[in-house]
Amino acid sequence: MSKVELLSPAGNLEKLKYAVIYGADAVYLGADKYSLRSSSFSLEDIKKGVDFAHKHQVKVYAALNIFAKNTDFKDLESYLKKLAKTGIDALIIADPGVLSLTLRCCSRIPIHLSTQANVTNGQSALFWANQGVKRITLARELTLEEIAEISKTLVQTEVFVHGAMCLSYSGRCYLSNYMTARDSNSGDCAHPCRWEYSLIERKRPKEKFPLEFDSRNTYLLSSKDLCLAKYVPDLIKAGIKSLKIEGRMKSLHYVATVTSVYRQIIDEYYNNPDKFVFKEQWQEELEKVSHRKYCQGFIVGNPSQASTAAGMVRGKLSYYKSRDFLATVASQKNGDMSLEVKNKLEKKELLEVLTPNGSNHQFAIDTMTDEKSGLVVECAHANYRVTTKGSWPKYSIIRKKV
Known part of the structure; x- marks a missing residue:
């Protein structure tokens, strides 16, 4: 098969x-x-x-x-x-x-x-x-x-x-073109459908009437x-x-x-x-x-035919995640890993590793060295390259719980 x-x-x-x-x-x-x-x-x-x-x-x-x-x-x-x-x-x-x-x-x-x-x-x-x-x-x-x-x-x-x-x-949408002059059909959509909107009556321009959807705002166009x-x-x-x-x-x-x-x-x-x-x-x-x-x-x-249509497809703009992406393993040899840092990475914090075979593991960094300066550092920021002890394979993803 x-x-x-x-x-x-x-x-x-x-x-x-x-x-x-x-x-x-x-x-x-x-x-x-x-x-x-x-x-x-x-x-x-x-x-x-x-x-x-x-x-x-x-x-x-x-x-x-x-x-x-x-x-x-x-x-x-x-x-x-x-x-x-x-x-x-x-x-x-x-x-x-x-x-x-x-x-x-x-x-x-x-x-x-x-x-x-x-x-x-x-x-x-x-x-x-x-x-x-x-x-x-x-x-x-x-x-x-x-x-x-x-x-x-x-x-x-x-x-x-x-x-x-x-x-x-x-x-097939023209909202982005109309509202921002960014052509959605040429790869430059500004996603105005995900913005927050209120209703304004012509004779009362200073008053905004919320279109109730949740406790924060309405997201009538946001999928x-x-x-x-x-x-x-x-x-x-x-x-x-x-x-x-x-x-x-x-x-x-x-x-x-x-x-x-x-x-x-x-x-x-x-x-x-x-x-x-x-x-x-x-x-x-x-x-x-x-x-x-x-x-x-x-x-x-078809959600439009369902009694819960709004809840099925439309939702508020908020993004969710349970992990922060911190670094990738650029190389690994003899128990030393070279990490390419994507977001702030600190010693001693509990980290999670996703390996290419799909398995998850936990570990913490005891020491790390900035590869450019050769100095031992307490934390590293985006675009740093650091070396630390570990044997996770190349392409592993390092992240931590939010």
Whole structure:
């Protein structure tokens, strides 16, 4: 039985490496100015990322999922030919014009349709398949039953299982452009849907009327984060080819932790599907990274038709986490670890280590030496490189309880 693919985000080269090491089967990255995220890769870094991933038998997909304008096509063909030479495994595309050009000049590279194309039914899936698309990232606004029905078509299907959700149909929104002149459909969304709003009556401009939602404020446009960890077996049974994690703009800690959890869930399920039981420790692990309150999105039904619609999808802006990300293990040899510090790291405090195999351990630093000055230090700050005793493997994540 072939396993479902785990597809993780790569916002930069460092995050790509952590996604690979923590268990992704494939990673996706932004292709220069043609991606819907500002954290895109240069051709040089794409080649480095592809080489690293392929060394670990992991595929790399490049997103060229902007809604293109005429000016975007000026250098696109030349760029696509250069991109093809990096060894990229597939291209993620939303725009029909970009798709057409890609099929003409890079026909050997598989095309995956972006969720921006909003495929919500089997007929649309067949239409895109007839245009040369090999895989479709389905719209988030689908139930499990609808996903299963579309997955019966001859094209591969992929779904988002974790991460941020958009107010609009898979990102087709103009709020950011209108309110901040930042183009959400060119990778520069300012997320005005997550701001706090009040109602003001025209003749009483100084009076703000709260739109009651919770004790703090209203968040009518702000969605919760998606978490379908408990539904992985159902999605596998539905015929999904790939489970996708959102988060190219998220932290390295997020990428490693979330990838690790979904890797464990997938492997545990395939180990014995009939006796699979979801472990609460997986959910606890997902709570450790910075996130908005989790929800199940549309998977069990349309929230707009439910009596608890607001509570299911909309939520206040607050971010939650149970761990602070402090450092990574850059190297380890003969009982000495070199740590790359991300946030304030102090001696003697109780720390937690997440290793690439998904295990958690506790320890404390007795002494640490600043590698630049050679001095013993009591604490280290972001961008420090320090040496301390320990044998945790390279790429381990060091964090502490909030």
